[in-house]
Amino acid sequence: MSAAAKKSSPTTELDLVYGLGVTGLSVARYMERNGIEARYVDSRDEPPGASELCELIADAETVFGKTPKKLLKRTSRIFVSPGIADNDAYLKAARKAGIEILSDIELFVRDADAPFVAITGSNGKSTVTTLLALMCESAGVTGYAGANLGMPALDLLTRDKPDFYLLELSSFQLQRTKNLPAKVAVLLNISADHLDWHASVDEYRDAKYRIFAEAETAVINRDDDAIEQQLPEKMPRVSFGLDEPETDQYGLREEDGRLFLARGDQILLAVDDVSMVGAHNLENALAALAAGELIGLDMSSMLQVLNQFPGLPHRMQSVARVDGVDYINDSKATNVGASIASVRSLPGPIILIAGGQGKGGDFNQLATATCGQLRAAVLIGDDAPLLEAAFVDLTPTHCVADMQAAVAYAKGIAEIGDTVLLAPACASFDQYEGFAARGEDFCRIVEVL
Numbered sequence: 001m002s003a004a005a006k007k008s009s010p011t012t013e014l015d016l017v018y019g020l021g022v023t024g025l026s027v028a029r030y031m032e033r034n035g036i037e038a039r040y041v042d043s044r045d046e047p048p049g050a051s052e053l054c055e056l057i058a059d060a061e062t063v064f065g066k067t068p069k070k071l072l073k074r075t076s077r078i079f080v081s082p083g084i085a086d087n088d089a090y091l092k093a094a095r096k097a098g099i100e101i102l103s104d105i106e107l108f109v110r111d112a113d114a115p116f117v118a119i120t121g122s123n124g125k126s127t128v129t130t131l132l133a134l135m136c137e138s139a140g141v142t143g144y145a146g147a148n149l150g151m152p153a154l155d156l157l158t159r160d161k162p163d164f165y166l167l168e169l170s171s172f173q174l175q176r177t178k179n180l181p182a183k184v185a186v187l188l189n190i191s192a193d194h195l196d197w198h199a200s201v202d203e204y205r206d207a208k209y210r211i212f213a214e215a216e217t218a219v220i221n222r223d224d225d226a227i228e229q230q231l232p233e234k235m236p237r238v239s240f241g242l243d244e245p246e247t248d249q250y251g252l253r254e255e256d257g258r259l260f261l262a263r264g265d266q267i268l269l270a271v272d273d274v275s276m277v278g279a280h281n282l283e284n285a286l287a288a289l290a291a292g293e294l295i296g297l298d299m300s301s302m303l304q305v306l307n308q309f310p311g312l313p314h315r316m317q318s319v320a321r322v323d324g325v326d327y328i329n330d331s332k333a334t335n336v337g338a339s340i341a342s343v344r345s346l347p348g349p350i351i352l353i354a355g356g357q358g359k360g361g362d363f364n365q366l367a368t369a370t371c372g373q374l375r376a377a378v379l380i381g382d383d384a385p386l387l388e389a390a391f392v393d394l395t396p397t398h399c400v401a402d403m404q405a406a407v408a409y410a411k412g413i414a415e416i417g418d419t420v421l422l423a424p425a426c427a428s429f430d431q432y433e434g435f436a437a438r439g440e441d442f443c444r445i446v447e448v449l
Helices: 021-033 050-056 069-074 089-096 104-111 125-138 171-175 201-212 225-229 279-294 299-308 336-344 363-373 384-391 403-413 435-447
Strands: 014-018 038-042 061-064 075-080 100-102 116-120 143-147 164-168 184-187 217-221 237-240 250-255 258-263 266-270 317-322 325-329 350-355 374-380 397-399 419-422
Touching: 014 021, 014 069, 021 038, 021 050, 021 104, 050 061, 069 075, 069 089, 075 089, 075 104, 089 100, 104 171, 116 125, 116 201, 125 143, 125 164, 125 279, 125 299, 171 201, 184 201, 184 279, 217 225, 217 279, 237 250, 237 279, 250 279, 258 279, 266 299, 279 299, 279 336, 317 435, 325 435, 336 350, 336 363, 350 363, 350 384, 350 403, 363 374, 363 384, 374 384, 374 403, 384 397, 403 419, 403 435, 419 435
Parallel strands: 014 038, 014 075, 038 061, 075 100, 116 164, 116 184, 143 164, 184 217, 217 237, 325 419, 350 374, 350 419, 374 397
Antiparallel strands: 250 258, 258 266, 317 325
16 A cells, blocks of 8 residues: 555645554554644555554555655654664665654653653663562552553553653664653663664664763663763762662672672662562662662562562563473573573573574674583574574584474473573564564473473
């Protein structure tokens, strides 16, 4: 479907929404609510959300299946879906024409009627955003979570006014957002990711650092010195880490042979009483506590959430124990840093199932960091040969066709006390619709072993 049911004047300058899908439709709903006329362009002949757009705006001007540059002469601003990379030819032409290119978050910020917490990081941002939403609920505070997680940011504006908005933000969204006056900006960690979208690691890091540009306060991982160097000198900050914390900071303390979450010298909760699995989830818990403190949440209410919340699906999800072997689904580990964190959070020996589309990640780093804990690496997907080349001199490797074969092979070599861990270090789109579908397939296969 291409062509416009409604024709604007040839000289009329309008906003252009580039890319439909979840985000593009949320922008369309925003435009309709606010009486803003826009054009809708997508390079796909039948983009997801096309029928919903026509139902929402019956006379919407649409161009599908092509990206005519002549429209740029009549375009004031472009709102881009996050999946479209900056090296896209249409966006290059728009920049050359001097057209402003923005994210949906830019519109959200202009209309937000309550303060917001902005959360980003290569790994853990969905968990921390969810934790913070649950902590708000536990403390009797209204906090709406969304943006890169769950409900699109612009759709949050249709709900009753909350006490806080809790926004999970991707590097894509941050790179295209000019104004971001967050009450609290949380940067969890940075490891190389999305290098199929970003031109370089430096560009990726710079996009993440944008979260601090106009923030009131910051929550940072003190294990990454580079992050603190990006903060404005006078910006208040709270840090978290897995070492002993200084006054008013968050970390771990040992007492009577047990480890505890702590704020300075204050013991908060035994690590054994945190329901989520893995050392990286302790970091997520500490980051959520720090952010919660900065928006005034009651500590006891926050700790209750940590005691009860088991974690999100497909993130260190314990699936089953079969013949003395544990099977864990961490399908959301879609980059090298996340996969390393998953392996390091478990005692071993581990049979790692990895592979898919690598997004430019450094598989040599993965192989070197994990080889001491692995019994074997079972590899699937498009980049299995690249993974095999990285692992082959360090760890026994075996390439297979699909998840069914991967689980079967892992079961065949596993010994009592081992863990079979799905932590792919790759995107899933070569074989699945997304990481959730990949994780569900793994769980389904394991559950019938």
